[in-house]
Amino acid sequence: xxxxxxxxxxxxxxxxxxxxxxxxxxxxxxxxxxxxxxxxxxxxxxxxxxxxxxxxxxxxxxxxxxxxxxxxxxxxxxxxxxxxxxxxxxxxxxxxxxxxxxxxxxxxxxxxxxxxxxxxxxxxxxxxxxxxxxxxxxxxxxxxxxxxxxxxxxxxxxxxxxxxxxxxxxxxxxxxxxxxxxxxxxxxxxxxxxxxxxxxxxxxxxxxxxxxxxxxxxxxxxxxxxxxxxxxxxxxxxxxxxxxxxxxxxxxxxxxxxxxxxxxxxxxxxxxxxxxxxxxxxxxxxxxxxxxxxxxxxxxxxxxxxxxxxxxxxxxxxxxxxxxxxxxxxxxxxxxxxxxxxxxxxxxxx
Amino acid sequence: xxxxxxxxxxxxxxxxxxxxxxxxxxxxxxxxxxxxxxxxxxxxxxxxxxxxxxxxxxxxxxxxxxxxxxxxxxxxxxxxxxxxxxxxxxxxxxxxxxxxxxxxxxxxxxxxxxxxxxxxxxxxxxxxxxxxxxxxxxxxxxxxxxxxxxxxxxxxxxxxxxxxxxxxxxxxxxxxxxx
Numbered sequence: 268x269x270x271x272x273x274x275x276x277x278x279x280x281x282x283x284x285x286x287x288x289x290x291x292x293x294x295x296x297x298x299x300x301x302x303x304x305x306x307x308x309x310x311x312x313x314x315x316x317x318x319x320x321x322x323x324x325x326x327x328x329x330x331x332x333x334x335x336x337x338x339x340x341x342x343x344x345x346x347x348x349x350x351x352x353x354x355x356x357x358x359x360x361x362x363x364x365x366x367x368x369x370x371x372x373x374x375x376x377x378x379x380x381x382x383x384x385x386x387x388x389x390x391x392x393x394x395x396x397x398x399x400x401x402x403x404x405x406x407x408x409x410x411x412x413x414x415x416x417x418x419x420x421x422x423x424x425x426x427x428x429x430x431x432x433x434x435x436x437x438x439x440x441x442x443x444x445x446x447x448x449x450x451x452x453x454x455x456x457x458x459x460x461x462x463x464x465x466x467x468x469x470x471x472x473x474x475x476x477x478x479x480x481x482x483x484x485x486x487x488x489x490x491x492x493x494x495x496x497x498x499x500x501x502x503x504x505x506x507x508x509x510x511x512x513x514x515x516x517x518x519x520x521x522x523x524x525x526x527x528x529x530x531x532x533x534x535x536x537x538x539x540x541x542x543x544x545x546x547x548x549x550x551x552x553x554x555x556x557x558x559x560x561x562x563x564x565x566x567x568x569x570x571x572x573x574x575x576x577x578x579x580x581x582x583x584x585x586x587x588x589x590x591x592x593x594x595x596x597x598x599x600x601x602x603x604x605x606x607x608x609x610x611x612x613x614x615x616x617x
Numbered sequence: 618x619x620x621x622x623x624x625x626x627x628x629x630x631x632x633x634x635x636x637x638x639x640x641x642x643x644x645x646x647x648x649x650x651x652x653x654x655x656x657x658x659x660x661x662x663x664x665x666x667x668x669x670x671x672x673x674x675x676x677x678x679x680x681x682x683x684x685x686x687x688x689x690x691x692x693x694x695x696x697x698x699x700x701x702x703x704x705x706x707x708x709x710x711x712x713x714x715x716x717x718x719x720x721x722x723x724x725x726x727x728x729x730x731x732x733x734x735x736x737x738x739x740x741x742x743x744x745x746x747x748x749x750x751x752x753x754x755x756x757x758x759x760x761x762x763x764x765x766x767x768x769x770x771x772x773x774x775x776x777x778x779x780x781x782x783x784x785x786x787x788x789x790x791x792x793x794x795x796x
Binding site: 306308309310312313314480530577578580581582 | 638641644645647648649651652655656658671672673674676
């Protein structure tokens, strides 16, 4: 890499990151607001939100996320008297920032040749992509603890403590579940992991099914959604964002959606073959290949989100001690055993 | 009588239930079935085909409210065969009313058989608790709560009071105006 970087590269990198955060992140997060309402409604024999309209056109309630955003933006941004003001404002930014960064580090596509040069479609391509995303996800917990502490409310603090305990427990499982898979792939790079799956013609979910289940469970817990929504706990403590209003609250909601997208993105990249489509040699197809790569990656993310959404509306919530028991006593040992067995098999197989 | 004890067998927590996964898949099966069946029905309806509705929702203000056959709704005063109100102003309903929402003034009836009749009969629906005691107390079956009308709200407390012609159905209730 030479400095100063060529203008083309800088522009391309900016475009990629903007696409990841704005194109994929914000639009899917907004769309998820609609999916959440409609999917839950249809599976519960209801109709769901269908009243927001523009000139009488409702399009199945698709305007509701827009109405939400307008409402959150125009609401009073109330900061309680007891709050520690700088931290109170900083907390949602940290949470959202961590989620946005993870979005930009996902491998939306491989390297395609087009117009005489190779384009790497991963916005932030690093040899340490996987641990970086996990670290950034774990960094989001700072925002939550900060929010709870800065609110000056005991309910907020309780939610923050729960959030911290739960997220730390499950971040450990998250990383250990991936250990075996990354050991087989022999890389910490998302793009390399996808290429491994393309080369061997097998998806990670078939290589490590147990790791997939552990990662999915721990991932749901990290995104703090039902059945692991204890930090929010609507019915008892209302959670770490109880003292937040307006767009600051909206940022926490968006963080939840962003983290869901990130978890689904990581699952897609490591377990579901990333951008690859079975039977098609995408990297050699030029521009079309690139479009198909991004399309297939986003489509797989959407399918995973659909599944997670269904799980969220199917299961009841765990009790808090059950959540921690499940994490530390069941998932973590399982993940470690999975890792040890993997290493043992890989070394003894040939 | 001897006490009989029936031991209810607790559901066994087998390994399959302990690891949650089987139960989660069962639950997901149920919700996915509902999702896809309802989606199929919704899309069939959207294409203009006949079939079961995809949801049980009644879009109430747009569609009429669905009331039960024996729903207890607004009061209605009944008439005799000759068209005179059945009410004999015995004041039993006014007496039994726990919310004290009925006001009756009596006068002599031209028909000597019934001796008295109601001159005014006002029910303040803003105070009524819809207990139905008035219907049970009435000895001449003059008051029913089966008007099947639930949209009785008004802009002022005064407009919540229904007088005798309105309860009899002779005069339509004037729509309440704001302010």
